[in-house]
Amino acid sequence: MSDDKKDKDKDSKRDAPGATGRLTRRKFLGLSALAGAAAASAPVIARAGQSQGAPEFGGWPNAYGMLSDFTLCVGCRSCERACNEVNRLPAPDAPFDDASVFEQSRVPSAKAYTVVNRYKTGDPSRPIMYRKIQCNHCLEPACATACPIHAYTKTPEGPVLYDKDLCFGCRCCVISCPFSMPAYDYESALDARIVKCIFCYPRIKEGKQPACAEACPGGALTFGHRAELIEVARKRIAGHPGRYIDHIYGEHEVGGTSWLYLSSVPFEKLGFPAGLPNKPVVELAKGFISSVPVIFTTFPAIFGMVYGIARGNEKAATKEAGEKEAHHG
Amino acid sequence: MAENLEEFTRAAAPPHVFRQWFMDKLFMGMSVREYSRSIATPFNLIAALILAASAPVFYMRYVHGLASVVDASNYYPWGILLSWGIFAGEPLYACGFVMAAAYYIFGIKSFRPFVRVAVLGGMLGYIFAASYLLIDLGRPWRIYYPTIVNFGTSSVLFIIAWHVVLYITVQVLEFSPTILEWLGAKRLHAWAVSATVGLVVGGIILSTVHQSALGALYLMTPGKVQPLWYSSYLPVLFFSSAVYCAMSFAILLVYAGVRYFKDKSDEAFLRGAPALTLKLGKGAAIAMYVYFALKVLALAMDNRWAYLFTGWGYWYLVELLGFVAAPMLLLTLAVRRESIGLVRFAALWAAAGVVLNRFNVNIIAYNWYLPQHFEQIIPAPTEVMMVVAMVTFQILCYRWIWNRFPVTRELPEYRNAH
Numbered sequence: 001m002s003d004d005k006k007d008k009d010k011d012s013k014r015d016a017p018g019a020t021g022r023l024t025r026r027k028f029l030g031l032s033a034l035a036g037a038a039a040a041s042a043p044v045i046a047r048a049g050q051s052q053g054a055p056e057f058g059g060w061p062n063a064y065g066m067l068s069d070f071t072l073c074v075g076c077r078s079c080e081r082a083c084n085e086v087n088r089l090p091a092p093d094a095p096f097d098d099a100s101v102f103e104q105s106r107v108p109s110a111k112a113y114t115v116v117n118r119y120k121t122g123d124p125s126r127p128i129m130y131r132k133i134q135c136n137h138c139l140e141p142a143c144a145t146a147c148p149i150h151a152y153t154k155t156p157e158g159p160v161l162y163d164k165d166l167c168f169g170c171r172c173c174v175i176s177c178p179f180s181m182p183a184y185d186y187e188s189a190l191d192a193r194i195v196k197c198i199f200c201y202p203r204i205k206e207g208k209q210p211a212c213a214e215a216c217p218g219g220a221l222t223f224g225h226r227a228e229l230i231e232v233a234r235k236r237i238a239g240h241p242g243r244y245i246d247h248i249y250g251e252h253e254v255g256g257t258s259w260l261y262l263s264s265v266p267f268e269k270l271g272f273p274a275g276l277p278n279k280p281v282v283e284l285a286k287g288f289i290s291s292v293p294v295i296f297t298t299f300p301a302i303f304g305m306v307y308g309i310a311r312g313n314e315k316a317a318t319k320e321a322g323e324k325e326a327h328h329g
Numbered sequence: 330m331a332e333n334l335e336e337f338t339r340a341a342a343p344p345h346v347f348r349q350w351f352m353d354k355l356f357m358g359m360s361v362r363e364y365s366r367s368i369a370t371p372f373n374l375i376a377a378l379i380l381a382a383s384a385p386v387f388y389m390r391y392v393h394g395l396a397s398v399v400d401a402s403n404y405y406p407w408g409i410l411l412s413w414g415i416f417a418g419e420p421l422y423a424c425g426f427v428m429a430a431a432y433y434i435f436g437i438k439s440f441r442p443f444v445r446v447a448v449l450g451g452m453l454g455y456i457f458a459a460s461y462l463l464i465d466l467g468r469p470w471r472i473y474y475p476t477i478v479n480f481g482t483s484s485v486l487f488i489i490a491w492h493v494v495l496y497i498t499v500q501v502l503e504f505s506p507t508i509l510e511w512l513g514a515k516r517l518h519a520w521a522v523s524a525t526v527g528l529v530v531g532g533i534i535l536s537t538v539h540q541s542a543l544g545a546l547y548l549m550t551p552g553k554v555q556p557l558w559y560s561s562y563l564p565v566l567f568f569s570s571a572v573y574c575a576m577s578f579a580i581l582l583v584y585a586g587v588r589y590f591k592d593k594s595d596e597a598f599l600r601g602a603p604a605l606t607l608k609l610g611k612g613a614a615i616a617m618y619v620y621f622a623l624k625v626l627a628l629a630m631d632n633r634w635a636y637l638f639t640g641w642g643y644w645y646l647v648e649l650l651g652f653v654a655a656p657m658l659l660l661t662l663a664v665r666r667e668s669i670g671l672v673r674f675a676a677l678w679a680a681a682g683v684v685l686n687r688f689n690v691n692i693i694a695y696n697w698y699l700p701q702h703f704e705q706i707i708p709a710p711t712e713v714m715m716v717v718a719m720v721t722f723q724i725l726c727y728r729w730i731w732n733r734f735p736v737t738r739e740l741p742e743y744r745n746a747h
Contacts, residue, residue, distance in 0.1 A: 105700075107403050107404075108403075109403070142549055144483075145483045145484060145549065146481075146484055146485070146486060146549055147481045147484055147486075148475040148481045148484045148486040148487035148489075148490050149474045149475050149478065149479045149480075149481050149487075150479050150480060150481040150482075150484075151479070151481075166474065166478065166479050167467070167468065167471075168466050168467065168468050168469075168471035168472060168474045168475070169466045169467020169468045169469075169471075170462075170466055170467075170486060171401075171406035171407065171467070172484070172486045172546070174403060174406035175406055175407060175546070175549070175550060175553075176549040176550060178550075178551070178552060178553070180403050180404050180553075180696075181403070182403070183403050184401070184403070184406060184467065186394060186395045186396035186399070186401055186467075187394055187396045188394050189390075189391060189392055189393055189394035189395075192394060192395065192467035192468060193467070273552050273553075273698075274552065274698075275551065275552040275556070276551060276552050277551050281549050281551070282483060284548045284549060284551065284561075285483075285485050285545055285548045285549055288485065288541070288542070288545040288548060288564050289483065289485065289488065289545075292488060292538050295534055295537055295538055296534060296538075299530070299533060299534045299537070300530055300534070303430075303434050303530045303533055304530065306434055306435060307433070307434045307436075307526060307530070310434065310435055310436030311436065313436070314436055314438075
C-alpha cells in the first residue's frame with residue numbers, strides 16, 4: 001500500500017519537468033486559440049446586444065418636413081439665392097442666374113447650404129431633370145450618431161443642428177452621412193467647421209417656412225408636417241398616373257428623412273445613393289456599442305481565471321521541482 | 330579635514346551631479362564630442378533632411394489650414410494621414426497588448442525578454458497615432474473634448490477616443506518600470522511592477538474594444554464602402570486581423586533588436602530571439618487561419634459572391650489571396666521548416682496585408698461608386714510628406730529610447746523584477 005503510494009509520488013515527480021514543458025506549449029496554443037475564440041465570439045456578443053438595444057425611436061411626432069417634387073423643379077435656382085441671403089452666406093462663385101453651373105455636378109459646400117444640379121435622365125419623355133440638394137435632416141441622423149462630442153442635435157421640430165463650439169473637426173459625421181451632406185470648411189486654420197443646411201430653424205420657430213420653399217416659384221417645394229406631406233405625396237402619385245414613379249424617397253430610407261422626394265425617373269438617375277438600408281444607421285452600430293459593456297464585465301473574469309490557472313500551474317511546478325531537489329539533496 | 334571639505338563640496342554641487350546624470354542618461358556616458366560624432370551617420374542625415382523638408386508643410390497646415398496640405402472634400406473627408414496613422418497603425422501597435430497578455434496572463438515565461446520591446450512598440454505607436462490626430466483634426470486644440478467637454482455616447486468614435494486615451498495611460502504605466510529603472514527610482518518601481526497584471530487585463534479589454542471599434546466605425550457607412558469590404562463582421566475582422574498583425578510586428582521589432590540594437594541587448598534576448606520568432610510565427614499563422622475563415626464567412630453571410638467576378642472582386646482577391654492566404658501559407662511553411670528568416674519575411678508580408686486592408690476600407694473602397702473616384706483618392710504630395718516625416722520621427726524616437734532604456738536587457742539590480 002505504502003509502496004504503491006511512493007511509486008505514484010515518484011511518478012508524479014518524474015513527470016514534473018516534462019509536464020511543465022507540455023503546459024507551456026499548451027498554454028501557448030491556448031493563447032492562439034483564445035485569440036481565435038475571442039474573435040469568433042464577438043459576433044455572438046454583438047448579436048445578443050442587438051436584441052437588447054434601446055427601443056426604436058421612429059422620429060419625433062409632429063415634426064416638420066419638406067416635399068421636394070422634382071417634376072415641378074425648373075432649375076431657376078431661386079432657392080439657392082434665397083438660402084444664401086437669409087443665412088448670410090458668402091457670395092457665390094457664379095451669379096445665381098448663371099446657367100453654366102449646370103455643366104458640372106455640384107455639392108453643398110462651405111459656401112452654400114444647397115445647390116441645384118441638372119441630370120440627363122435617358123428618359124425620352126423627360127430627358128432633363130433638376131434636383132435640389134441639401135441636408136435631408138434624417139429622423140435618426142447618422143451624423144448625430146457618429147459625433148463623438150454630441151455636437152449635433154435632432155430638434156423635435158425636425159431640423160438637425162450643428163454646434164461649432166463643440167466640434168473638434170474629426171469629420172466622422174461626413175464619413176457617416178449616407179448622403180455626404182455635411183461640408184467641412186478646410187480653408188481656415190482657426191475657424192474650421194462643418195457647414196450644412198439648418199432647415200431655417202430660426203424661421204420655423206417664428207412660424208415661417210424655410211426660405212427656399214418661400215422662394216420657389218414652381219411649387220416644387222412644399223413645407224409642412226412630415227406625416228401630412230407623405231399623404232400629399234401619395235395623393236400626387238395616385239392622382240397623376242405616369243407622372244411619378246411609385247416611390248417617395250426619404251419615407252423609409254435610413255429610417256426616414258425630413259425631406260421627401262418625388263420623381264418621374266428612378267432616384268439613382270438623379271445621383272441619389274443606392275443600396276441604403278431602410279433602418280437608421282444608428283441601428284447598424286447599436287449591436288457593437290451594446291457589446292462594449294459585455295466585454296468590460298466578462299473579460300476581467302475570463303482573463304483573471306486564465307491568470308489564476310497559469311499562476312497555479314507555475315506554483316505547482318516550482319513546488320514540485322523544489323521538493324524533488326530537496327529529496328535529492 | 331580637507332577630504333571632508335571636498336566631499337562636502339561635491340555633495341553640495343548639484344550642477345555637477347546633474348551634469349554627470351545628464352551625460353550618463355542622455356548621452357549614454359559619452360562626452361559631447363563623442364556623442365556628436367556618433368550621431369553623424371548617413372541614416373541620420375537622411376532623417377534630418379526629411380524632417381527639415383516637412384517643416385514648411387507643417388507650418389502651412391497650422392497657419393493656412395488643412396486645405397493647404399490635404400485634398401480633402403465632402404466625399405473624401407479622411408486621407409492617408411488617418412488611414413496610415415490610425416487605421417493601419419493601431420493593429421501594428423497591438424503588439425504591446427498581445428505580448429503582455431502572453432507573458433503576464435497566459436504565463437508564457439519564455440516571452441520574458443521580449444515583453445518590454447513590444448510594450449514600447451505599442452506605447453510609442455499609440456502616442457504617435459494620437460499625434461496624427463493632432464495634424465488631421467480641424468481644431469486639434471480641442472482634442473480632449475470627447476473625454477471632458479461633451480459626450481457623444483452613441484458614437485463609435487467616442488468609444489475609440491476614450492479607449493485610446495485610457496490605453497495610452499495603461500501602456501505608459503505598463504512601460505513605467507522600464508523608465509523607473511532607467512531613473513533608478515526603486516520604491517516607485519516596486520509599486521509600478523505590482524500593478525502590472527491589473528494593467529495588462531485592462532489593456533486587453535481596451536484593445537479588444539477599440540481595435541474592433543475601428544471596424545465598427547465603418548458599419549455606419551452602408552452603401553459607401555464597396556459591398557465586398559462592407560460587412561456586419563467588420564468589428565470582428567478588424568480585431569482578428571489586429572491579433573496576427575500585432576504578432577507579426579512583434580517579430581519585426583525583435584528582428585530590429587537583433588539586427589540594430591545588438592549592443593543594447595542582453596544574452597537572454599539575443600539567444601531567445603529565434604525560438605520566440607518561431608513561436609510568434611506559429612501564433613500568427615493560427616490567427617491568420619481564423620481571420621481567413623472569417624473573411625470567407627463574411628462573404629457567405631452577406632452573399633457577396635457575385636461581386637467577386639467584377640473589377641472590384643479581382644482587387645478583393647488580390648488582398649485576400651495575395652496578402653492573407655499567401656503569407657499565411659508561407660508562414661506555416663516557414664514555421665514547419667524552422668526558417669527564422671522566412672518567418673520574418675512572411676510576418677512583414679502579413680503585416681503589409683493588414684495595412685492594405687485598412688487602406689482598402691478607408692480609402693480605396695470608400696465611396697467607390699462616385700465618378701472620378703480613383704483620381705479623387707490620390708493623396709496630395711504634402712500629405713504624403715507629412716506621413717513620411719512622422720514615420721521618420723517615430724523611428725528616431727524608438728531608437729532614442731531603445732538606446733537608453735533597459736528595453737532588451739535586464740539591469741543587474743532589477744533582475745527578475747517583472
